[in-house]
Amino acid sequence: MARSPRITSVSWGEMAVEGLPPGKDFKLWPGGGRPWDWNETGTRHRPGIQPADVEELLEHGATTVVLSRGMDLVLQIDPATLRALRDRGVTVHEAETTEAVRIYNELAGSQPVGGLFHSTC
Secondary structure, X not given: OOOOOOEEEXXXXXXXXXXXXXXXXXXXXXXXXXXXXXXXXXXOOOOOEOHHHHHHHHHOOOOEEEEEOOOOOOOOEOHHHHHHHHHOOOEEEEEOHHHHHHHHHHHHOOOOEEEEEEOOO
C-alpha cells in the first residue's frame, strides 16, 4: 500500500507536503498529491467542496477522506459530497485546517487516507 504524503507545515496561505513543492491548497492521496485548483470544478466557499473534488482521492485508493474547511471555517462542504462519500463506504473527517492536518497526518501512517486542504479562510 502506498503511503499518503505527510504535511510537514501549514500556515495562512502556505503548506509544505513531503515530495511536493510548497503551495496554498492541496489534494493528497495514497502515493502522492497535487495542488488543488478550485477552478477545475467550480468550487467556491459556498456551496463548498463538490463531489468532483473528492473523486480523484478515491481513484487513488483513499478509503478515508479528511476535508479541511479552512482556517476560519469559511469553506463549506456540499451535502451531496458527504452523501456520495458515505454511500461508497468512505470514512469522512471534517475539520478546521490545522485540525484536519493533524487528523490526516495521524492516519497517513496506518491507512489509505486522502484529503483536501485549504490554507486560508
